[in-house]
Amino acid sequence: MSRGSPRLTPSRTSPSPWPIPAKLPLAPALALAALLAPGAAAADVNDLVLGRLTNRVDATTIVPQNAELRSLASQLGVVLAPHLLTPADTLGFGGFQLTVDYAATTIDPRAAYWRARAGSSDPAGTEGTAHGPGTLGTFGFFARKGFWFPLPSFEIGAGAVHLVDSRIWTGQLYAKLALHEGYSSLPLPSLAVRGAVSRMMQQRELDLTVASLDVTLSKHVGVGGTWRFDPFAGWNLLMIVPRSEVIDPTPQIDPLEPMQQADSQLSFVFADQANIYRHRIFFGAKLQYYVVQLTLEASFALAGSSLDDRIGTTDRCTAASTTTNCDAQDTAAAQRTLSLSAGVDF
Numbered sequence: 001m002s003r004g005s006p007r008l009t010p011s012r013t014s015p016s017p018w019p020i021p022a023k024l025p026l027a028p029a030l031a032l033a034a035l036l037a038p039g040a041a042a043a044d045v046n047d048l049v050l051g052r053l054t055n056r057v058d059a060t061t062i063v064p065q066n067a068e069l070r071s072l073a074s075q076l077g078v079v080l081a082p083h084l085l086t087p088a089d090t091l092g093f094g095g096f097q098l099t100v101d102y103a104a105t106t107i108d109p110r111a112a113y114w115r116a117r118a119g120s121s122d123p124a125g126t127e128g129t130a131h132g133p134g135t136l137g138t139f140g141f142f143a144r145k146g147f148w149f150p151l152p153s154f155e156i157g158a159g160a161v162h163l164v165d166s167r168i169w170t171g172q173l174y175a176k177l178a179l180h181e182g183y184s185s186l187p188l189p190s191l192a193v194r195g196a197v198s199r200m201m202q203q204r205e206l207d208l209t210v211a212s213l214d215v216t217l218s219k220h221v222g223v224g225g226t227w228r229f230d231p232f233a234g235w236n237l238l239m240i241v242p243r244s245e246v247i248d249p250t251p252q253i254d255p256l257e258p259m260q261q262a263d264s265q266l267s268f269v270f271a272d273q274a275n276i277y278r279h280r281i282f283f284g285a286k287l288q289y290y291v292v293q294l295t296l297e298a299s300f301a302l303a304g305s306s307l308d309d310r311i312g313t314t315d316r317c318t319a320a321s322t323t324t325n326c327d328a329q330d331t332a333a334a335q336r337t338l339s340l341s342a343g344v345d346f
Contacts, residue, residue: 043118043167044118044119044165044166044167045117045118045119045132045165045166046117046118046119046132046136046163046164046165046166046168047117047118047166047167047168047203048116048117048118048203048205048206049116049117049118049123049205050069050116050205050206050244050247050270051205051247051248051249051250051251052115052116052120052123052124052125052249053065053068053069053072053113053115053116054249054268055320055321055322056249057322060262060265060266062249062266062268063321063322063323063324064247064268064269064270064271064324065113065317065320065321066270066271066273066308066317066321066324066326066328067316067317067318067321067326067328067329067331068112068113068116069113069242069244069270069273069328070242070273070276070306070308070328070329070330071111071113071304071330071331071332072113072114072116073206073208073240073242073276074240074276074278074304074306074330074332075107075108075111075114075304075332075333075335076208077208077210077238077240077242077276077278078105078238078278078280078301078332078335078337079105079107079136079138079163079335079337080138080161080163080168080170080198080200080208080210081198081210081212081236081238081280082172082174082196082197082198082210082212083101083103083140083142083159083161083172083339083341084194084214084216084234084236084282084284084297084299084339085099085101085284085295085297085339085341086144086157086176086216086232086286086295087190087216087218087220087230087231087232087286088178088180088181088189088190088191088192088216088217088218088232088234089178089181089182089190089192089218089220089230090146090153090154090155090176090178090181090192091144091145091146091155091345092146093146093147093148093152094146095145095146095155095345095346096143096144096145096146096345096346097142097143097144097145097157097293097343097344097345097346098141098142098143098343098344099141099142099144099293099295099341099342099343099344100139100140100141100142100341100342100343101138101139101140101141101142101159101161101339101340101341102137102138102139102140102339102340102341103137103138103139103140103337103338103339103340104135104136104137104337104338104339105135105136105137105138105335105336105337106134106135106335106336106337107134107135107136107335108134108332108333109130109131109132109133109134110128110129110130110131111131111331111332111333112125112319114131114132115131117131117132119132119165120132136163136164137163137164137165138161138162138163138164139161139162139164140159140160140161140162140172141159141160142157142158142159142172142341142343143157143158143159144156144157145157151177153177153178153179153181153192154175154176154177154178155175155176155177155178156173156174156175156176157172157173157174157176158171158172158173158174159171159172160172161198167202167203168200168201168202168203169200169201169202170198170199170200170201171198171199171201172196172197172198172199173196173197174194174195174196174197174212175194175195175196176192176193176194177192177193177194178190178191178192179191179192179193184219184220184221184222189217189218189219190217190218190219190220191215191216191217192215192216192218193213193214193215193216194212194213194214194216195211195212195213196211196212196213196214197209197210197211197212198210198212204245205244205245205247206242206243206244206245207242207243207244207245208240208241208242208243209240209241209243210238210239210240210241211238211239211241212236212237212238212239213236213237213239214234214235214236214237214280214282215234215235216232216233216234217232217233217234218230218231218232218233219231219232226289226290227287227288227289228286228287228288229285229286229287230285230286230287230288231283231284231285232283232284232285232286233281233282233283233284234281234282234283235279235280235281235282236279236280236281236282236299237277237278237279237280238276238277238278238279238280238301239275239276239277240275240276240277240278241275241276242270242273242276243272244269244270244271244272245269246267246268246269247267247268247269247270248266248267249266249267249268250263250266271324273308273328274306274307274308274309275306276304276306276330277306278301278302278304278332279301279302280299280300280301280302281299281300282297282298282299282300283297283298283299284296284297284298284339288345291344291345291346292342292343292344293341293342293343293344293345294340294341294342295339295340295341295342296338296339296340296341297337297338297339297340297341298336298337298338298339299336299337299339300334300335300336300337301334301335301336301337302334303332303333303334304330304331304332304333305329305330306329306330307327307328307329307330308327308328308329309327310325310326310327312325313325313326313327314327315327316328316329317329
């Protein structure tokens with residue numbers, strides 16, 4: 001029974017809210033009733049169960065593992081980071097673009113903090129096995145529009161990105177300013193700066209915001225007077241901000257049950273941490289014929305190294321730490337992302 005849900009007592013005189021034909025065999029009838037009955041939605045394999053990132057010292061003491069949360073947020077932040085997938089040139093003040101994007105990003109599935117995946121085969125993290133595939137996929141939908149204000153060569157975009165095999169969605173927004181563009185006949189590249197933000201939704205235990213700043217160089221090349229080819233490359237800084245909500249480490253126990261009232265005292269919140277910084281380099285190319293465009297991009301995120309420096313201590317958080325008063329180091333491994341975008345430019 002889920003927490004806070006009223007206990008339902010079946011009545012012999014009350015009709016079932018989901019009538020079952022009288023001739024239906026008992027086993028299929030029970031299965032059908034279970035499928036139709038309302039209830040809490042089951043977590044998908046890539047949803048988060050942050051209650052696993054703890055060290056249970058005794059029956060009444062649970063210590064959140066801050067270092068594991070930091071590294072998990074770091075890798076997940078790269079997966080859900082704002083999509084780039086555009087050259088430095090803007091669409092122009094009359095331009096408009098609609099795209100569908102897909103990206104595959106590597107993670108370190110053997111890292112202990114990925115036991116927080118709902119689909120992990122080793123939720124206790126004691127077997128040393130991978131906690132799922134080493135790649136996470138996302139797909140998204142984006143709209144981009146060129147403007148002449150507040151400055152010429154200005155472009156904004158917005159979209160939504162979904163993490164495959166999860167209930168996670170992110171809302172994303174960006175603004176780009178081309179500092180130099182349009183000189184396709186000269187051997188000079190276009191140059192643009194862009195700021196973006198991605199906000200994770202549909203996860204009740206973690207708030208995750210990813211801010212992004214990048215610098216992009218690109219060069220427009222005409223092909224046969226009908227095709228356009230725009231290779232691009234750049235550098236990107238990610239600022240990942242994780243914030244914990246109240247977490248129940250024992251969701252299978254209902255504190256409203258007799259003798260279980262003390263279970264509610266085990267709920268906890270991860271302490272707020274300093275922002276996480278990751279650096280990415282990326283390169284790709286956009287190919288366009290008439291209004292149809294295809295963009296391919298590869299990016300490489302350097303390994304995480306940022307530190308949550310706590311006041312009053314110089315001790316580093318360790319595996320199975322027995323205190324939260326320690327400095328959490330981001331130990332996220334380097335990550336690679338391959339992205340594909342298809343759409344139309346008007």
